[in-house]
Amino acid sequence: MTECIECGADVTLHDDLEVGEIVDCATCGAELEVLGTDPVELDTAPELEEDWGE
Amino acid sequence: MTECIECGADVTLHDDLEVGEIVDCATCGAELEVLGTDPVELDTAPELEEDWGE
Amino acid sequence: MTVVVKIGGARAVNPEGALADIAELDEDCVVVHGGSTAVDDTLDAMGTEPEYVETPSGVVGRFTDEETMDVFKMALPGLVNTDLVTGLQNAGVDAVGLSGVDGGLLTGKRKSAVRVVEDGKKKIRRGDHSGTIQDVNADLLDTLLASGYTPVASPPMLAEGTAVNTDADRAAAAVAGALGATLVVLTDVEGVYADPDDPSTRIESVETPAEYDALTDAAEGFMTRKVMAATEALESGAREVVVASANAERPIVTALDAGG
Amino acid sequence: MTVVVKIGGARAVNPEGALADIAELDEDCVVVHGGSTAVDDTLDAMGTEPEYVETPSGVVGRFTDEETMDVFKMALPGLVNTDLVTGLQNAGVDAVGLSGVDGGLLTGKRKSAVRVVEDGKKKIRRGDHSGTIQDVNADLLDTLLASGYTPVASPPMLAEGTAVNTDADRAAAAVAGALGATLVVLTDVEGVYADPDDPSTRIESVETPAEYDALTDAAEGFMTRKVMAATEALESGAREVVVASANAERPIVTALDAGG
Ligand SMILES: [Zn+2]
Ligand SMILES: [Zn+2]
Structure with a gap:
């Protein structure tokens, strides 16, 4: 269990968490990016404009 | 033994002749390019300007 | 009038019809090419797998890490551009030949x-080498055109x-917009069809x-990108956009006649 | 006055001193680069051995077959040129950036x-992709220079x-001759010495x-080619040739001061 950095609520994490993965906070809905897994470190996931092609 | 295409004299060839090799006619001094080895085919080797670098 | 001709960069596609056509155009011409398959072929020759990622909305695109970016430079401004110019x-x-780096062209x-979806998981992938064009150095193109040269950009x-x-x-599209030019996009497919099963409904x-709007509705699959590019070209100032088959005998002249 | 700066193309060589110097030059400048090590590195990445052959008079040079020529396009106008322009x-x-193909530059x-010597045997190797420059399209360089661009050719x-x-x-050398320019050849070695063991005898x-003539006598090993190139440059119309170290803090300004 780790705290949501937006609302402070506990965030449930699955076992095979990967760096770069985005998890949603079930309480406030914030998108959190996994910066590290051992120990788990979360930060607000950046908004990234999606483009239709490169 | 093969004939020199320049002077008609016999040209002595060594065993491990290679395509592209240049052999000299011992009689007239002509440079002969080996175009094929089985059977042996000779032609006058082209003059190629040598350059000092590429 | 200036014509911007977009051609594929695949070596397998024989561009000779297009090249002969360009030679006979009366208009000033700028050629723009891609070369994604040349990038994949070069990666393959080096024993590396190309990496494609899918975005949350389902768009598949290349992930260009630093090594792939070097191969990209080799394949596009290197091999494909030099062969086209030759x-x-x-x-x-x-x-x-010009890359978008030359003279700050693009x-x-x-x-x-980038946000991607892998195995159903949302992820953020960092280290991508990609970008969105905001400015075109039309002066560089005008300078070359005015002196009788045909820029070939990628x-x-x-x-x-x-x-x-x-x-x-x-x-x-960006180049055509900046020059107020007609954009001819040559593709290996025959075009966009209002009804894909009816060849007579081709939107020329x-x-x-x-x-x-009708074209956007009709475009499917990878053609979507060409239509989006056409939209961008028109919105940024292009005179006209023609999407046409590269396989016609005189593909550019045919496209201009159809479009004009 | 125009200055033609020849720089190495090796990625390992940090050209930043030269690039900063070019930015501060008051003169029009054309950069010419090589990139032989980038060709070898790319061949190596593809699992291919570079092939060098020796001519009857002992000159060692690359044998450029068709596959190597493609890699050459990737490495020089592709990777090295794009990185230098960036x-x-x-x-x-x-x-x-320009290759010699662009606008028929070279x-x-x-x-x-080519005639080669292998294992003591004289041979003729066919299929080489090499050539000798006879014409330079100075108009293309002048057009770009007049519009404020710095051509980077290879x-x-x-x-x-x-x-x-x-x-x-x-x-x-050919470019400097065609432009009547001063040629600055930057090398990794410190220069040519009248007495290689005495650094004070450097011919600047x-x-x-x-x-x-004195320089030709003094040049040894691979420097011979630089001296031959310098000779060609002067014979074809270059104002002056300076062979200088790339490792100086301000290599071009230093070379021009020494030469001027
Ligand atoms: Zn929360
Ligand atoms: Zn004979």
Whole structure:
């Protein structure tokens, strides 16, 4: 269990968490990016404009 | 033994002749390019300007 | 009038019809090319797998890490561009190759992080070398055209001081917009069909917003990108956009006749 | 006055001193680069051995078959040129990359067969992609210079309709000759010494036939090619040739001061 950095609520994490993965906070809905897994470190996931092609 | 295409004299060839090799006619001094080895085919080797670098 | 011709960059596609056509055009011409298959072939020759990622909305695109970016430079401004310029020179066109980095031809903002979906998981991938064109150096193209040269341009573009990948169709669109030119997009497919099962419903050109709304509705699969690029070209100032088959005998003249 | 700067193309060599110097030059500048090590590195990444052959008179040179020629296009106008142009753009120089194929910048005759010595045997090797520069399209360079751009040129050259390898030092010499420019050849070695064991005997510039006779006598090993290129440059119309170290803090300004 780790705290949501937006609302402070506990965030449930699955076992095979990967760096770069985005998890949603079930309480406030914030998108959190996994910066590290051992120990788990979360930060607000950046908004990234999606483009239709490169 | 093969004939020199320049002077008609016999040209002595060594065993491990290679395509592209240049052999000299011992009689007239002509440079002969080996175009094929089985059977042996000779032609006058082209003059190629040598350059000092590429 | 200036014509911007977008051609594929695949070596397998024989561009000779297009090259001969360019030689006979009366109009000033700028060629823009891609070369994604050449990038994949070169990666393959080096024993590396190309990496494609899918965005949350389902768009599949190349992930261009630093090593892939080097291969991209080798394949596009290196192999494909040099071969095209050589082919044009042999066809009598005084072509000059340019990448988007040359003279800041194609500049804009870099996107180094992308949201992707892998195995159903949302992820952020960092280290991508891609960008979105915001400015075109039309002066460089005008300078060359005025002296009788035919610019042959391709990605990469220059973003925040780095050469990065950008879509070649969009690059052609940006160039056509900046020059107020007619854009001819040559493709291996025959075009966009209002009814894909009925060849007589091919949409040959778009000149009005209503027409390209119809085109957008009709475009499917990978053609979507070409249509989006066409939209961008028109919105940024291109006179007209024609999407046409590269396989016609005189593909560009045919496209211009159809579009004009 | 125009300055032609020949720089190495090796990625390992940090060209930043030279790039910053170019940004501060008051003179028009054309950059010419090679990139032989980048060709070898790319061949190596593809699992291919570079092939060097020796001519009857003992000159060692690359044998450029068709596959190697493709890699050459990837490495020089692709990777090395794009990186140099990017570096110059970041240094504030509005650089535009060109290969010798662009606009027929470097044209001449092809040499596809070479006499070589292998295992003591004289042989003829066919299929080489190399050539000798006979003409330089100075108009293309003048057009770009007049519009404020800095051309960054490299082999290949265009010979009989084919892109082929040519020596970068000689390319720089031909460009300097065509422009009546001062040629600054930057090298990794410190220069040519009248007495190689005495650093004080460095020959810093050559301006007269007598001086380059002395230089020719002094040059050894691979420096011979640089001296031959310097000779060609002067004979074809270059104002002056300076061979200088790339490792100085301000290599070009230092070279011009020494030469001027
Ligand atoms: Zn929360
Ligand atoms: Zn004989």
